[in-house]
Amino acid sequence: MDFGEFNIHIWSVVSITGFIFLLLIYLPLVKIKKNESKIKINETT
Amino acid sequence: MIYLIKILKKEFLIYSRKSSSFISPVVFFLISISLYPIGISNDPDILKNLAPGLIWITVLLSTLISFQNIFSEDYEDGSIELLLASRQNLSLIVLIKIFVNWIFSCLPIIILSVSSVFLLYFPQEGLKPLIISLLIGTPTICLFGALAGALSLGKNSITGPALMLPLSLPVLILGTQAINYSLNGINFSSNILLLTAILVFLLPIILFASVGALKLHFN
Amino acid sequence: MFQALKNFYHKLGSFPWFYKISGKVIPIVGFFSILLIVISSIWGLFFSPTDAVQGDVYRIIYFHVPAVSVSQVIYYSMSVAAAVFLIWRMKMAGVYIKSLAPIGAAFTFIGLLSGAIWGQPTWGTWWVWDARLTSTLVLFLFYLAIIGMQSTFASRKSADTAVSIITLVGVVNLPIVKKSVDWWNTLHQPASISISGESSISSEMLIPLLLSILGVYLFVFFTGLLFMRAEISSREQNKEWFKKLSSNN
Numbered sequence: 001m002d003f004g005e006f007n008i009h010i011w012s013v014v015s016i017t018g019f020i021f022l023l024l025i026y027l028p029l030v031k032i033k034k035n036e037s038k039i040k041i042n043e044t045t
Numbered sequence: 046m047i048y049l050i051k052i053l054k055k056e057f058l059i060y061s062r063k064s065s066s067f068i069s070p071v072v073f074f075l076i077s078i079s080l081y082p083i084g085i086s087n088d089p090d091i092l093k094n095l096a097p098g099l100i101w102i103t104v105l106l107s108t109l110i111s112f113q114n115i116f117s118e119d120y121e122d123g124s125i126e127l128l129l130a131s132r133q134n135l136s137l138i139v140l141i142k143i144f145v146n147w148i149f150s151c152l153p154i155i156i157l158s159v160s161s162v163f164l165l166y167f168p169q170e171g172l173k174p175l176i177i178s179l180l181i182g183t184p185t186i187c188l189f190g191a192l193a194g195a196l197s198l199g200k201n202s203i204t205g206p207a208l209m210l211p212l213s214l215p216v217l218i219l220g221t222q223a224i225n226y227s228l229n230g231i232n233f234s235s236n237i238l239l240l241t242a243i244l245v246f247l248l249p250i251i252l253f254a255s256v257g258a259l260k261l262h263f264n
Numbered sequence: 265m266f267q268a269l270k271n272f273y274h275k276l277g278s279f280p281w282f283y284k285i286s287g288k289v290i291p292i293v294g295f296f297s298i299l300l301i302v303i304s305s306i307w308g309l310f311f312s313p314t315d316a317v318q319g320d321v322y323r324i325i326y327f328h329v330p331a332v333s334v335s336q337v338i339y340y341s342m343s344v345a346a347a348v349f350l351i352w353r354m355k356m357a358g359v360y361i362k363s364l365a366p367i368g369a370a371f372t373f374i375g376l377l378s379g380a381i382w383g384q385p386t387w388g389t390w391w392v393w394d395a396r397l398t399s400t401l402v403l404f405l406f407y408l409a410i411i412g413m414q415s416t417f418a419s420r421k422s423a424d425t426a427v428s429i430i431t432l433v434g435v436v437n438l439p440i441v442k443k444s445v446d447w448w449n450t451l452h453q454p455a456s457i458s459i460s461g462e463s464s465i466s467s468e469m470l471i472p473l474l475l476s477i478l479g480v481y482l483f484v485f486f487t488g489l490l491f492m493r494a495e496i497s498s499r500e501q502n503k504e505w506f507k508k509l510s511s512n513n
Contacts, residue, residue, distance in 0.1 A: 007321065009385055010323050013377070016377060024367060025487060025490065038501065039501070196416075207409045214441050215440045218445065239444075254432070254433055257350075
């Protein structure tokens with residue numbers, strides 16, 4: 001693909017796909033972090 | 046066997062005494078059928094083409110009103126728990142419940158759908174496939190309704206309809222297609238046979254699944 | 265051989281074992297899947313040749329095809345897990361279904377959306393009530409019903425059983441939906457628009473496509489493990505092994 005031209009169709013697909021991929025990684029990671037840290041707080045208190 | 050007949054009689058009694066169980070789907074059907082000409086167009090040609098789909102969709106939506114009735118009352122007064130505790134064959138009892146629910150909520154609508162001849166200018170030649178496809182298609186929808194009702198017992202959530210409507214898609218397609226075929230002079234018996242096949246194929250599966258779903262509420 | 269397989273199956277049902285192993289596997293799988301996706305995307309977007317008929321827009325294929333294909337595979341794998349859950353009451357199968365449902369829904373959504381964005385410039389329409397699109401939409405609705413069902417039950421076991429029942433009923437119904445939409449389609453519109461145009465694809469386009477498919481499958485494996493780990497961590501919060509594990513970290 002020519003670097004100079006901007007194809008809105010392709011890039012909207014790329015950005016939405018990328019966003020959903022990041023979300024799929026981010027959401028479970030946050031949940032794991034939260035659950036593991038809950039235990040630690042309980043132990044220190 | 047005697048036990049089953051007793052349950053059948055009891056179900057009939059319950060439904061016939063609670064008039065709202067069969068009046069509300071009928072009222073819903075009549076209201077929506079008379080709204081279509083006002084909302085879309087009063088042109089007979091347009092309505093004639095849309096009528097098969099409109100009738101089928103309205104029937105499908107009016108079952109949404111009644112599918113909660115199949116188990117909800119028995120759930121609230123605790124009789125389902127007793128049935129589960131008894132050693133009777135539960136899937137037969139569920140089948141009886143679905144059958145009675147069909148008679149009271151779907152059969153009146155099917156008879157009333159004849160009114161579409163003058164309300165929606167539905168051609169009279171199409172009445173035969175309309176009635177036949179509704180008679181064979183609606184039991185399948187009631188089956189899905191029973192499963193959705195069993196799963197969403199005691200909860201007023203959208204999950205029941207959300208589960209039921211995508212499942213009913215094949216019935217809707219085949220039912221309206223049968224009517225359209227016959228209006229265009231094509232033999233529609235294959236669609237009716239397919240609808241029957243779907244009903245026969247899904248009947249044991251859905252009964253089994255509904256019984257499993259009912260048991261979930263009493264762990 | 266059979267004994268080893270049986271052992272593996274029993275281990276698979278154990279939450280502590282899974283939690284330990286997945287912690288080691290996740291970084292490796294994640295690294296390779298992201299690497300593959302980045303390579304195939306760059307290759308597909310910039311270095312593969314332009315399509316003679318469609319022009320550059322065809323490059324959406326590198327995102328559309330993997331998403332659609334994986335969304336169906338996820339549903340079938342979930343139905344296998346549902347059967348395992350209903351027959352053997354394996355708790356891990358319930359975790360699997362619950363974790364994979366949002367991933368499947370996300371990929372079905374990507375497939376539908378990229379298909380719409382691809383269809384707009386090539387056929388001049390965002391949406392066609394074509395057999396494949398309709399059955400993918402129904403698949404999406406099934407995923408939503410499964411996700412919605414999770415929250416309606418108070419007990420975890422009941423929710424897992426309910427979801428397994430829905431998944432199995434859905435997998436019985438999906439072929440019927442697909443066939444009936446096929447029949448319906450033939451009456452309503454000529455089959456002039458068909459999406460199956462990949463039969464004569466050149467190898468320069470095929471290799472990045474295969475790479476992207478492989479990358480997305482690995483990615484599903486990766487995020488599936490992540491979601492399962494998250495689910496286990498919230499289900500087993502009060503168990504002894506989990507407390508020990510997290511205090512060691």
